[in-house]
Amino acid sequence: MTVKVAPSILSGDFAVMGTETIRMQKAGADMIHCDVMDGVFVPNLTFGHKMVADIRKYVDIPLDVHLMIMRPERYLDKYVQAGADRLSFHIEATDQAAENLMSIKNSGIKAGIAVCPETPITNVFPLLEYLDFVIVMGVHPGFSGQKYIPETTARIELLCEEIKRRKLSVEVEMDGGANESNVRIIAGAGARVIVSGSCAFNSPNPEKVIAMFQCRD
């Protein structure tokens, strides 16, 4: 079982983000996760597409952009132009999810949808045909360093069963609350990308954390 690890720059030092992303790439990160927050969809504000464009100049690994903003359709093009390789938005933040996914895919990058813990995971089932990946949130979006909600594991399993049953190749990503003691459970449930904010960035030895999260055996 191999898992891709995406350190979330939400836990990095915003004043030196170029250096921070290089540090994660050197430590073995598979991609960089960029949490865009608008202070409306979630009770926190981070950064916009310029940060993504600027980070693009520092690292070669894919940029996984997670939009936590209302009506993401207003800005999808901006993030494509900024250099996102994977772009996701929340199912709860729009009434035109399928249209948005098609627009992202037509831009030539991977399209994903993120689902909050209180939203039934079955709500994404009608969209699976349009998706490259689904982000199952392990915490209420807004902040890093929160505790993993244990019910997330069963949600990942249910989603993976449905993807398998329909013979689709949608990747499942888990975002929020991953740590040393639950990473194997999350990967065992079927997640193939794991986001890590606090564990990756706050560790004195990010190489070790990333290698362990990759579950290489």
Ligand code: DX5
């Ligand atoms: C939460 C963000 C996550 C967060 C993860 O709203 O989407 O990406 O930064 O941080 P940890 O791993 O610390 O929960």
Ligand code: ZN
């Ligand atoms: Zn995220």
